[in-house]
Amino acid sequence: xxxxxxxxxxxxxxxxxxxxxxxxxxxxxxxxxxxxxxxxxxxxxxxxxxxxxxxxxxxxxxxxxxxxxxxxxxxxxxxxxxxxxxxxxxxxxxxxxxxxxxxxxxxxxxxxxx
Amino acid sequence: xxxxxxxxxxxxxxxxxxxxxxxxxxxxxxxxxxxxxxxxxxxxxxxxxxxxxxxxxxxxxxxxxxxxxxxxxxxxxxxxxxxxxxxxxxxxxxxxxxxxxxxxxxxxxx
Numbered sequence: 001x002x003x004x005x006x007x008x009x010x011x012x013x014x015x016x017x018x019x020x021x022x023x024x025x026x027x028x029x030x031x032x033x034x035x036x037x038x039x040x041x042x043x044x045x046x047x048x049x050x051x052x053x054x055x056x057x058x059x060x061x062x063x064x065x066x067x068x069x070x071x072x073x074x075x076x077x078x079x080x081x082x083x084x085x086x087x088x089x090x091x092x093x094x095x096x097x098x099x100x101x102x103x104x105x106x107x108x109x110x111x112x113x114x
Numbered sequence: 115x116x117x118x119x120x121x122x123x124x125x126x127x128x129x130x131x132x133x134x135x136x137x138x139x140x141x142x143x144x145x146x147x148x149x150x151x152x153x154x155x156x157x158x159x160x161x162x163x164x165x166x167x168x169x170x171x172x173x174x175x176x177x178x179x180x181x182x183x184x185x186x187x188x189x190x191x192x193x194x195x196x197x198x199x200x201x202x203x204x205x206x207x208x209x210x211x212x213x214x215x216x217x218x219x220x221x222x223x224x
Contacts, residue, residue, distance in 0.1 A: 033212070037126055042215060043201065043203075045211055045213075045214075059211070080188075091203075100146045101146075101163075103158075103160065104160070
C-alpha cells in the first residue's frame with residue numbers, strides 16, 4: 001500500500017530533551033516536507049526537500065533540523081524542544097522534485113513539550 | 115507576500131443544502147492550487163489540483179473552480195459524510211513551497 005508513515009504518533013517530552021520524528025514514504029517520491037498545524041494558524045511548512053541531500057527552509061524553520069540521506073526517509077529533529085513547539089506535525093511527499101504535484105500526508109505526530 | 119485566505123471559517127449546512135467555500139490567494143505567480151479534505155485526527159487527503167484560471171474539476175458532490183484571484187469549492191447536495199475541514203493551498207511560481215489557508219470547517223446535519 002502506498003503510504004507515508006510517521007513515528008511516533010504521540011510524544012510527550014520535556015524541555016531541552018532532543019527528539020527525532022521519523023517519516024518514510026514508499027512511493028519513490030522526490031519531494032518531501034514537514035508541516036506543523038496549530039489552531040487558528042493552519043498548516044505551516046517547516047522544511048522541505050526536493051531530493052536526496054537537498055533541503056531548504058519553509059516558513060517556520062526555527063528550532064528544527066532535517067536531513068535527507070535516503071530518498072524514502074526525511075526525519076525531523078528537535079535538538080532542544082521548547083513548549084512553543086507543542087503541535088501536531090505532518091510529513092508529506094509528492095512525486096516530482098518541483099513540488100507542484102499533490103502531496104500525500106502521513107497520519108500526524110502529536111507532540112507535547114512540557 | 116504570498117498569502118491564502120479561506121472563508122468562511124466554519125459552515126453548518128442541512129443535508130442537501132448546497133453551498134460554496136472560498137479560497138482567495140495573493141501570489142506573484144501561481145504554479146498550482148490544491149484542495150484537501152481533513153478529517154479530525156488525520157492527515158489531509160488530496161481532492162483537486164487547478165493550474166490555470168477557468169479550470170474546473172469535479173468529483174462526486176464536489177466541484178472546484180479557479181479564477182486569477184480565488185478558487186471556489188462547490189458542494190452540491192451535501193451529505194453528513196462530507197463533514198470535514200477543507201484546506202486550500204497554493205504553490206507559488208519560482209518556489210518549492212506550499213502555502214496553506216487556515217481551512218473551512220464544514221458540518222452537514224442530517
